[in-house]
Amino acid sequence: MKYIKSIFLALLVLFTIWSCKQNEIKATEPEFKVAFEKFTLDNGLQVILHVDKSDPVAAVALTAHVGSAREKEGRTGFAHLFEHLLFLESENLGKGGLDQMSARIGGSGANGSTSRDRTNYFQTVPKDALEKMIWAEADKLGYFINTVTEPVLAKEKQVVKNEKRQRVDNQPYGFNAGVINSNLYPEGHPYSWEVIGSLEDLQNATLDDVKEFYKRWYVPNNVTLTIAGDIDVTQTKAWVKKYFDEIPKGEAIPAMEKQPVTLKWSKRLFYEDNFARAPRLTMTWPTVYEYHPDTYALTVLSQYLTEGKKAPLYKVLVENQQLTSNVRMYQYSSEIAGQLMLNITAFDQTNLNTVANGINEGFKEFELNGISETDLNRIKAGQETEFYSGLSSVLGKGFQLAQYEIFAGDPGFINQDVKNILAVTPEDVMRVYNTYIKDQNFIATSFVPKGQTDLILEDSQLATVVEEEIIEGAEDTFDASLAAEYEKTPSSFDRSVEPAYGKSPDLVIPTVWKRDLDSGIKVLGIENTEVPLVEFEIEIKGGLLLEDIDNVGVSNLMANLMTKGTKNKTPEALENAIESLGAQIYSYATDNSVTISGTTLAKHFDDTMALVTEILLEPRWDEDEFNLLKQSTISRIQRQKANPNSIADNEFSKLIYGENNILAYDNNGTEASVNAITISDLQDFYATKLTPKLTNVHVVGSISENQVITALETINTTWASKPVEIPEVPQAITPETSxxxxxxxxxxxxxxxxxxxxxxxxxxxxxxxxxxxxxxxxxxxxxxxxxxxxxxxxxxxxxxxxxxxxxxxxxxxxxxxxxxxxxxxxxxxxxxxxxxxxxxxxxxxxxxxxxxxxxxxxxxxxxxxxxxxxxxxxxxxxxxxxxxxxxxxxxxxxxxxxxxxxxxxxxxxxxxxxxxxxxxxxxxxxxxxxxxxxxxxxxxxxxxxxxxxxxx
Incomplete structure (x- = not known):
């Protein structure tokens, strides 16, 4: 993929599903729908249009129903390779292709992503460039492959191999997914290899291999075109037909048969990771494909087991045994199979057998108590907010529609999805646990730092990992400047003429309202009713700038502790109160501020701000939570020491600012400084460094100025002002020589x-x-x-x-x-x-x-x-x-x-x-x-x- 992670689409669909259920539950409220129009060209191209005139933009997404699952063994990585190639050149756009055009038309940047099952290409552009985008996408689909030459292929192989090194080879735990999938799925299964492919396969790919792959899968009858935004439907249809109609239909595309897997026995594997600084245990169970009836209950199960204070695994592993700071579990469904994954990065020197015992203890608690209706509803409550967030851009709406079209056969499948979610009961959640986890075989991987095999899960076998050897001068040379020579594909009109711009849209500046409150707080807002959401942030200036160089990390710990309970609410009670509103509230520190931010449904804004008021004015200072935060922060600092990107950032800051400048320091602190910080240090920072006089409040969404000011009344009248001076930062000195x-x-x-x-x-x-x-x-x-x-x-x-x-x-x-x-x-x-x-x-x-x-x-x-x-x-x-x-x-x-x-x-x-x-x-x-x-x-x-x- 170029820059976007392919899992984004799957998450977006989940947001859609969850929201729709909430809408149906609230029968008194109008159902929120994403209206669309769908038609099919004679060559099989599926086209979906959605009108949204809230902004003068249009999003165009071309999605091919081909991912790594359509590849052959020994020729892996082709789907992802094509994601790269299709941006480079086409017959009528010329060298530089869509990337070059994007710069001229003010687009968001031509981008794409590849998954096991599909590859997509997308961009949001000003609406006056819509015809240009349709012309360009058609050129990629029907007038591209002749431009791929040996030098082009050689160059792009190097780019993709660099991506694999960056995302996999040079990252802590980078090989984990590959080890899991090659052992979960049998040899030959389309999911047994990674989307990015192997470096050897990429190197061995020939030009003929590439052209064969393109001609088989990049045909109109295997592609969906989605256009969403400020569009004229009649005109857009005419453009689509003009540019796509004469692209010939390909051979029939067979449906992918479902290929679920079972494990005859559990497999335990380990690997000594060059970049890891903490042991990680990952457990994976085979489950079901996307839209299988059980996916809905599995999603609830994974969230209930791991997320929040009430989660059985969180209580055992994080709070009681303090083996880790985070437990992550998720259902990963794809087109023909699925897997349930549990991921735990333990604290330094923690034996993973102890972690495994803790997991079993958490499972036993779940078996004993199950999930209540209250908790089931609590889990669902926040998803409506997530859904609307996913629809705040026209590109998000386009993604959603394409996903249902390709994998469910109809964008309107959303209605059936809603029914499936509404049908989930506590009994369903326990049933899928018993079906897919209890007494079932699994894959367990232990990734540990070099020299720490004493921490791995017992009876583990060494995993097979192919590590590349970097050899001087081993790469093929190429001349990327060479122009491809080919006979152009015939067309009924001159496709080399780029369409003209439409009418140029005006820049519309949102109307800003401002209020200065008596306490010194400055409030700025923008009312926007496109979706029933509100996003907000309370930004208190200071943060790292107000810390002592010898005691760095106080503001970060204090900010994180503020959401761990209030004077009248335990950490669990506060968490439940937030989740019951479907809200999200975060507190964090930066170099310049301490910020409380969040997202909520507009109808719950008052209740959400009431909780924010408690968080800000009545922190709990919970000792147990403080100790957990210290431990998790130290673990994060330790892991950063092995991450090349974190190392580069931290060393650069030290060198550019110097040891006497607070900005030279990571606001997480050091292991020594965090160990030395006490809860009284946090209380002192809170009492002396936070003041309304240095506070800005920003609010955007479906909420009026008066509603915002009313919701801030208690903060305004109760929060005592105090003088706080932010020290002037010493000037960083530019080196005399490099x-x-x-x-x-x-x-x-x-x-x-x-x-x-x-x-x-x-x-x-x-x-x-x-x-x-x-x-x-x-x-x-x-x-x-x-x-x-x-x-x-x-x-x-x-x-x-x-x-x-x-x-x-x-x-x-x-x-x-x-x-x-x-x-x-x-x-x-x-x-x-x-x-x-x-x-x-x-x-x-x-x-x-x-x-x-x-x-x-x-x-x-x-x-x-x-x-x-x-x-x-x-x-x-x-x-x-x-x-x-x-x-x-x-x-x-x-x-x-x-x-x-x-x-x-x-x-x-x-x-x-x-x-x-x-x-x-x-x-x-x-x-x-x-x-x-x-x-x-x-x-x-x-x-x-x-x-x-x-x-x-």
Missing amino acids: KVYFYDVPGAKQSVITFGHPSLKATDADYYAATVMNYRLGGGSFASQLTQELREAKGYTYGIRSRFDGDSNAGEFSISSSVRTNVTYESTALVKEILENYGTNYNESDLEITKGFTLKSSARAFETLGSKLNMLSNISNYGYADDYAKQRQKVVKDLSVDAIKALAEKYIKPHQMIYVIVGDAETQLDKLKALGFGDAVLLNADNTELNKIKDE
Whole structure:
């Protein structure tokens, strides 16, 4: 997949299901429906249209009913490979394909995802570009395969292999899913291999293999086209027929036969993970395919067993035995089979046999007590809120409709889904437990840190894991600049002519209301009635900025503890009260604030805010919960020490800010600081650092200004104001000369790179202009030079970006990526070269593309509740005008090539930059001297743990 996880679709469908049940339960309320119109072209293409005129945008999704399950053994990974290939080029879009067009039309970015059973391609665009998108999607489906050549295939193989290294090989527990699926499903079963495929299969794929796969599965009669948004149905139909009608129908596509599995015996497997710093136990039971009647009760069962204070497994493993901070269980249903998965990452040095015993104890409690009607209803209560959240974008609505069409045969299957959910009873939940878990065989995997096999589940066998050996110069070379030569596919009209834009939509700025309360609280809101939801945040300035450098972690622990009960509600009682409203309430700390945020149905806003009031004004300070939080925080800190991305971020912060700047520290703290923190430290921070005078409240949704102010009355009149001064952060100093720093992770399959220097704050005059300047450098994804050179031209990486990241206190410019280990120096040198030449080489074409994207994409700026909430945060935190989006349009329009060159020269400093690299020092460290910045500094030369791993 390009950037989105394929499980998102499955979750969205679950949100749909849950919501519909709640709607049917509330018979007095009007049923919420997503209206649609469906038609089929003569070639078999299924088309679904949905009208939503709330924003001037349209979402187009092309979904092919082909995933990894349609592949052949020995030729795995093809479905995912095609997800990549289809963005690159087609006969009439030319080289750069849809990615290049997206930059011009202001789209959200052409994207896609691949699952076991389907591959989709999607994008949200301003409505004036809808015909262009339909033209482009048709070109991918009917006029693409001729453009795939040997160099194109060779390059994209490298990109996909980099993705696998980044997501699997270079991640803690990355091989776990592969071990589970290859043992749960028998050899030859379509789910026995991973969606991304094997590196060997990808390397062995030939051009003929690829073309055969495309011609078999990428045909109109195996594809669903969904278009949702501000559309004219008659015109949209005409465009669809014009561009798709003459694409020939393919051979008949056979239905996938259901292939459930059974296990003759339980399998216990283990693996010593190079990146793990805590043992993880995963148990998997074979269950049922998607939309099987039992999926509904299995979903309830998994949630009841693990989520919340009343959950049997949570009570045993987290609260009573304190073996872990989190228990996760979920039903994973796919088209032809399914599996129930229980995942527990234990605390450091915890024996997984003890965890397994705790699981059995929790199961016994469930067997004894079952689930009550009250708890069944409690579990369902929050899903209506989730459902509406999933429908807050036109793309979400399109996904939902396509899912039902492909896997249930009808977008209207939602009505049957509702009936199935409504039929779930406590007896059903106990029945599926007895059918699929009790006394049933399972797969158990123990993933443990290197050298800690004493922690694995007893009777476990070593898992088969194929680890890639990174060899210098082993990859195929290719010339990505070569143009494909082919005879164009005939058409009844000239498809090379890109359709014109429609009428350009105006930028509509949401109306903002503001109130200053007597306590000093500033309230900003946007009323929006598109869905019956409200999103809110109470943001109290301070956070890490108000902490002592010698005692970091207090604000994080305090914020997390605030939702663990109130003066008059135990932690369990508070949790039940929130869930009974179908609400979500979070409390967390950042570098700049302590925030209480949440989502609720509009009809429950008052009740939700009453609970927020208790959380804010009457914290419980529960000692047991405090101890659990400390333990889980320490465990998280320990795991971060082995995660290359976390290492890079933390080391970069230390180097850019210096040891005397609080911003150099992760707000989780260190193992030592968290161990030293007492509950009185939290109480003191609460009493002395939180004040309404530094508080902004942001509210967006189907709620009026007066309702919001009324709901805040108790907070306004009861919360005592106190003077709190936020200290001025020391200025980060830009290095006089660049320096390379290396953190050794022996055996790393990729090097994580983070380069940068101090830069603009969000409140600085040039901040927005600098972000626009960065678009063609590394902020524009496939429109950026960094992506085009390191991914598309060289195949060094799966993705790379540059950005300006500032707030009201500090700012930095940074570049980040994960690159193949054996091109660490080459990647770094190429980034340096691009930075050196960016301003000099910037031209009118770059400016035109930048302006086109930036101006046109503003139509999508405030589509969702989340984007509106972010708008309020920008206004209150940085002093932006209410119409700052329109002011920014003027900034963009006024930019010239010379202005961009000046910005690049002033704010991009490749020779005054900190270069942080996390990778394999033995093979890569010495090469970096060739950059011209002297010897690289080894940051963890004395890290005995890593050196021990290396010696082994």
